[in-house]
Amino acid sequence: MQDRPIFVIGCPRSGTTMLQLMLHSHPRVAVPPETRFLVPAYFGRRKYGDLREEANRRRLAEWITNGRDTKFRELGLDRAAFVEQAVAGPGSLGSVIGTVFRSYAARFDKPRWGDKRPSYFKHVDILLRMFPDAQFIHLIRDGRDCVASLKEMPWYHLSSFHAIANWAEAIDFGRRSARRLPKGSYYELRYEDLTADPESELRKLCGFIGEQYDPAMCEPQHVAQVAVPAHKVWHSNTHGAVTTSRAGSWSQRLEGWEIALAEEVLGDRLRQHGYALSGAPKAAKEHVSAYKAAAAKRRAARWRKTNRDRINRLREPGPVAALLTEGQRKLAGLPPRELALSAGGA
Template sequence: MSDRPVFVIGCPRSGTTMLQLMLHSHPRLAVPPETRFLVPVYYRRRTWGDMRQAQRRRALAQWIATDRSTKFRELKLDKDEFIEQVVDGPGSLGSVFGTAFRMYADRFDKARWGDKRPSYVKQVDMLLRLFPDAQFIHLIRDGRDCVASLKEMPWYTLDSFHAVSTWAEAIDAGGKLRRTLPEDTYYELRYEDLTDDPETELKKLCHFLDEDYSPSMVSPREAASVAVPQHKVWHRNTHGEVTRSRVGSWANRLDDWEISICEHILGDRLESMGYELTGAQKPSKEHIAASQKTMQKRKASRMRKGMRDRLNRLREPGPVAALLTSGQRAAAGVPRQRSELTESV
């Protein structure tokens, strides 16, 4: 049976929370609420030092468990037990993260863990450094619906041009992953297909994950009370049955100029993903220029961040890859444990 980590990725507001709950409803998978420690710690890993040193592991585990920015409290784990398990565990950065997620899975007596954060779609390279055996599920939704939904979020403070860029970046990142990752590592599905026929799509998804399909995945309402914090009122739809009520609702939620800019900037991407265009009139030169400027600024920011990370990789403070699952240990050349040998017979 597989013990590979599973990451749910995609554009924000594409239905990733619904998919998280479907996966969490599986008897062997646990996918927690979003945390906020993996990405910031990775990019500040030189500050935390060599995780082969127990005192360094302890310091990092204490920060993860106690700093309010990390959302560790939403995992509902015992802080002291987490810290001790990290100190007693393997000496690598990924192992520190993986210990938190593994303990979350243990809460529900489940064999595998996952994590959901839409922006991970642009950070898969980083995640594979941390978890070399990871699997990725990219949920894709009509970009116009994503833009419309982003505009309405209390936490989204950017304009429509940024929302358009966010979807374009997710689709472009997915295209690169589709071309470069093995078939057993990267999987795409559309929100519209998932909500139209959940059972069929989830059976295919379980095949990708090397898991038996469970009917409980189709109705994940019960999981919402566990895996969706109450304060996230924008996820209230996840507490009901799977619905298609929001499919195509962008037509009534976007202004005409926004539809025009979506179809002008995203048109080729939308059609490549099977979405039909309305033939909206060409947007104004001002809107086109503003959209292009936004996309260029965001691209430049990503390139600067990527360059800094490449430099940091030349002077790693210690091992990065996790050493917790059978695949992770195999990738590192660690001898197989007795339990693994027994399972393979």
């Protein structure tokens, strides 16, 4: 049976929460609300020291449970019990973090876990460092709809130029992941296809993750109360049946200049993913320049973070890769867990 971690990625407002709920509706898979601790824990790993030492695992586990922004409280887990499980587990960064998700899956008596955060599309490489057997599902939605939806979010405070650049990034990172990841590790599907024919798309998706399709996946609204925190009112649509009503609504929600700019700078990417252009007039030069400036600013920020991480990799205090699943143990050269236990090992 499969036990590989599953990560849902994509541009924000592309339907990743709906897909999270569809996966969580499967009898063998649990996908929690966004946790907010995985990437910060990775980039802050040096301050926790060598996680082969129990005291350091405890410090990291306690930060996960008590950190102001980690959202552990939304998982419905016992803090003390998780800390002790992490301390007793394997000594690596991925193992401590993976223990959170494994505990969440156990809460629902499920053997397999996933995680969803749209911005993970930028961090596939570090996710693979922590979970080398991971599978990635990239949900793609018409970029114009993503931009229109981002503009309406109470938490989004950037410009339309940044929103357009965000979708371009998601597509470009997806292309790179498709080229680089081993077979069976990366899968793309379109939001529009998923909402138009959920059963067919979910059957294909289940084939990718190695699970049997379950009809409950087509009715994700039944688990929304459990897997979507009540304060996230912008996810209210997930409490209803899957619908195609929002697909293509960008034509009423975007201003004319935004449509023109999106189609000019995203045109090739939109067409390659099956999205027809409206024939909007050429974008104004000042809008194209503002988009390029926003995109350049985002690239520079990523470049700085990437370079800092390259330096940190030279000075890592301890192991990063998780040793929780059979695939992770095999990649690390360890025997299957049953053999290790019978021999008195970990």
